[in-house]
């Protein structure tokens with residue numbers, strides 16, 4: 022539903038309030054951004070529905086932080102549209118731009134707390150800037166401290182806090198204005214794995230309890246897997262792949278391989294090495310052992326891994342089967358809707374594997 026809002030500097034902004042179900046809270050289309058002669062975002066398209074935790078990944082310099090800063094209006098862009106709640110961020114100025122930023126909280130790798138202020142004062146800062154009453158501020162800060170789980174640190178200074186506690190305070194400060202969107206730029210990168218996990222759990226909790234849409238920029242794949250529903254992979258300012266996180270990690274498109282590299286696999290030169298993708302449906306069933314029984318074949322297990330995602334556990338397993346069984350194994354996979362691919366050892370060329378399959382009439 023469209024709404025006209027009149028701000029006190031007399032700027033009028035058409036606001037879109039969702040409630041129609043399928044609308045995207047953040048709609049990015051053909052976004053282009055340059056610094057001088059260097060184009061760092063090259064026509065990026067991304068849609069993020071309300072309430073989703075969305076991950077942005079890519080190698081250093083891919084343009085992730087720049088994209089985040091375009092979302093909250095800290096950077097401008099030359100071409101394309103970036104709509105937040107249906108309003109093009111570029112069209113906003115003055116009070117309207119500040120109102121938008123009020124709707125969007127942000128946290129960073131280095132926490133960005135003011136060292137001379139206490140935890141209470143740090144969290145209260147945005148509320149003071151917006152001139153809320155002292156009693157409102159007091160209630161809000163205490164409520165946020167309860168939510169982030171460190172009410173006892175209310176009078177502590179940042180130097181008296183651990184990294185995880187500092188990030189909790191930064192999260193509380195980012196939530197002080199009741200934003201609809203929380204942008205997290207490498208929020209867990211400076212933390213040890215266990216503390217990082219506790220922060221990702223807090224983000225999940227905030228998303229579920231408050232319905233806040235969260236955009237996460239990270240280099241940590243475990244963070245993506247544990248919090249994000251969908252992700253986008255940026256390469257040199259271009260969107261290479263986007264979609265559900267489970268699907269992307271399962272199918273491993275080239276852009277993901279470019280990002281995380283290839284694992285060193287111990288593959289055999291003899292027979293056929295097959296990677297079986299254990300989707301949620303497949304990982305819930307004893308597909309592999311059943312295959313051995315049903316087809317009366319033996320095979321070697323060369324490796325495998327299972328990873329936990331927000332909703333499911335999935336992964337892959339690599340087996341080596343004797344060449345003469347390939348046809349019936351393939352038929353078994355097709356019949357049981359198993360996703361698979363042949364992986365070749367360093368000694369095997371693809372032509373060799375193809376010849377092998379042709380010679381065996383594997384087609």
Ligand SMILES: Nc1ncnc2c1ncn2[C@@H]1O[C@H](COP(=O)(O)OP(=O)(O)OP(=O)(O)O)[C@@H](O)[C@H]1O
Pocket residue numbers: 056061079080081082083084085086087088
């Ligand atoms: N204010 C700026 N002025 C000029 N160039 C900039 C500015 N901010 C970023 N850049 C350049 O834009 C490109 C993208 O930077 P950005 O910080 O968005 O990448 P990133 O994907 O977030 O990288 P990282 O993962 O290392 O944080 C880089 O080449 C960077 O040097």
